[in-house]
Amino acid sequence: WHMVGRPAMRPRTSLDATGVFYSTMTGNTETCGNHIVEALKGAGVDASDLTDIGDADSVDSFDSLIVGAPTWHTGADSERSGTAWDEWLYDTLPSLDLSGKKVAVFGCGDQEGYADNYCDAAGELFDQFKAAGATLVGMTSTDGYNHVESKAEVESGKFCGQMFDEDNQYDESEGRAKAWVEQLKGEGMF
Numbered sequence: 503w504h505m506v507g508r509p510a511m512r513p514r515t516s517l518d519a520t521g522v523f524y525s526t527m528t529g530n531t532e533t534c535g536n537h538i539v540e541a542l543k544g545a546g547v548d549a550s551d552l553t554d555i556g557d558a559d560s561v562d563s564f565d566s567l568i569v570g571a572p573t574w575h576t577g578a579d580s581e582r583s584g585t586a587w588d589e590w591l592y593d594t595l596p597s598l599d600l601s602g603k604k605v606a607v608f609g610c611g612d613q614e615g616y617a618d619n620y621c622d623a624a625g626e627l628f629d630q631f632k633a634a635g636a637t638l639v640g641m642t643s644t645d646g647y648n649h650v651e652s653k654a655e656v657e658s659g660k661f662c663g664q665m666f667d668e669d670n671q672y673d674e675s676e677g678r679a680k681a682w683v684e685q686l687k688g689e690g691m692f
């Protein structure tokens with residue numbers, strides 16, 4: 503039985519929307535992701551619910567993506583999030599065509615306890631999405647942070663996206679999310 507002569511159905515119609523994906527071990531990245539989703543709603547952006555990357559399909563059906571990870575696995579060279587991203591970045595992402603899609607990265611880490619590796623996994627997401635052909639947006643200043651080294655600091659004084667610290671600066675997270683969404687809007691992401 504074929505639907506001869508009928509146009510193929512589009513599996514979903516989210517092409518104009520922004521997908522928001524995250525992962526977490528202890529809930530902090532989820533807290534920050536929810537601040538971002540609230541800020542997107544407040545700004546009138548057509549965005550998905552916050553979705554665990556471990557449960558995600560058709561990530562590439564979105565026009566733009568906001569992706570966030572915590573950092574665990576201190577000191578390893580890769581697979582730093584300690585979550586579903588680690589497999590997804592190397593097993594799924596290379597098979598997706600993200601050329602022309604805007605991607606913004608956020609991270610959650612502990613700048614005091616892990617000052618030499620603050621939010622390293624966010625830097626890894628940045629590198630891998632870039633390698634997959636995406637256009638990375640949303641870099642922010644490192645002013646106001648107290649880390650020593652970070653793979654998320656992709657240029658001197660610049661993080662690859664928005665970094666959060668629920669261990670030391672949880673009261674900054676909501677404001678950081680709001681300011682970043684405004685910045686992404688200004689950069690033409692939505």
Ligand SMILES: Cc1cc2nc3c(=O)[nH]c(=O)nc-3n(C[C@H](O)[C@H](O)[C@H](O)COP(=O)(O)O)c2cc1C
Pocket residue numbers: 525526527528529530531532571572573574575576577610611612613616619620621622667668669
């Ligand atoms: C064993 C362990 C290793 C960690 N390694 C790092 C690290 O290398 N860099 C960092 O910024 N934070 C590190 N952290 C802190 C977590 O990333 C931080 O608490 C984060 O908020 C956790 O996010 P989640 O609750 O979404 O998993 C580590 C925490 C633990 C307990």
